[in-house]
Amino acid sequence: MNFHVLTLFPELIEQGCRTSILGRAMENGYISLSTVQIRDYADNKHGRIDDYPYGGGAGLVMQPGPIERAYQAARERIPGAHRVIYLTPQGRVFSQSMAEELAQETDLVFLCGHYEGVDERVLERIVTDPVSIGDYVLTGGELPAMVMIDAISRLVPGVLRNQVSAEFESFQDNLLEYPQYTRPEVYEDMRVPEILLSGHHAKIAQWRREQSLERTARWRPDLLDSAQLTQEDREYLAKKGLQGR
Numbered sequence: 001m002n003f004h005v006l007t008l009f010p011e012l013i014e015q016g017c018r019t020s021i022l023g024r025a026m027e028n029g030y031i032s033l034s035t036v037q038i039r040d041y042a043d044n045k046h047g048r049i050d051d052y053p054y055g056g057g058a059g060l061v062m063q064p065g066p067i068e069r070a071y072q073a074a075r076e077r078i079p080g081a082h083r084v085i086y087l088t089p090q091g092r093v094f095s096q097s098m099a100e101e102l103a104q105e106t107d108l109v110f111l112c113g114h115y116e117g118v119d120e121r122v123l124e125r126i127v128t129d130p131v132s133i134g135d136y137v138l139t140g141g142e143l144p145a146m147v148m149i150d151a152i153s154r155l156v157p158g159v160l161r162n163q164v165s166a167e168f169e170s171f172q173d174n175l176l177e178y179p180q181y182t183r184p185e186v187y188e189d190m191r192v193p194e195i196l197l198s199g200h201h202a203k204i205a206q207w208r209r210e211q212s213l214e215r216t217a218r219w220r221p222d223l224l225d226s227a228q229l230t231q232e233d234r235e236y237l238a239k240k241g242l243q244g245r
């Protein structure tokens with residue numbers, strides 16, 4: 001998977017993505033990152049890439065030309081068809097299932113906006129997917145791009161050392177993950193649930209399923225609407241007096 005990021009703050013993206021698991025995955029060639037400084041494609045010697053909005057209003061808008069030229073520079077490194085994601089609070093909200101879908105791509109381009117946003121015409125010309133990371137407004141698209149790159153990367157084969165850990169976690173089947181415990185066995189008088197020490201794999205699996213159901217019903221009941229529940233799951237929730245919405 002090759003990530004290409006069009007941004008006014010390449011150093012932010014580089015520092016954020018080249019550490020920890022993603023940094024190791026880049027060193028080992030499972031993913032790659034290239035950033036393009038939009039300001040390098042300004043059409044004036046001051047590097048100015050924004051201007052006042054037509055029609056009036058507060059703030060500045062990023063101009064179309066520098067962004068399109070930065071995109072053309074990124075495109076020279078991309079051999080085939082690719083999606084161009086514009087990070088915007090107006091986009092489809094990012095989710096685990098979108099991360100899974102995007103992890104199938106070979107190249108992804110991210111456009112990070114700033115100020116009041118981006119001239120609509122360049123968005124119409126180059127963007128395939130407007131994506132939001134949630135219903136709140138940030139100062140720029142760099143953090144959202146990093147959130148997406150992180151979530152997508154860990155689904156790329158080889159990035160996680162233990163791939164199984166990406167297969168049984170929150171949002172699989174629209175359920176939250178069960179609670180996790182590690183050593184010590186007793187912490188501040190709190191014991192690890194006995195079942196987890198039993199070595200009985202079937203019972204542990206059942207306990208975890210029940211914990212997932214219970215946690216999802218309490219914390220994110222909206223998810224249960226689309227969860228694949230068995231008759232046994234429904235009976236368990238009913239017994240606990242819990243249900244989806």
Ligand code: SAM
Nearest residue numbers: 087088089113116117132133137138140141144
């Ligand atoms: N005026 C814009 C609007 O109301 O839609 C918001 C602009 S915001 C201050 C500046 C930039 O931050 C956006 O162009 C976008 O790239 C990024 N951004 C802000 N919030 C975001 C979110 N929730 N998800 C994705 N990108 C976001």
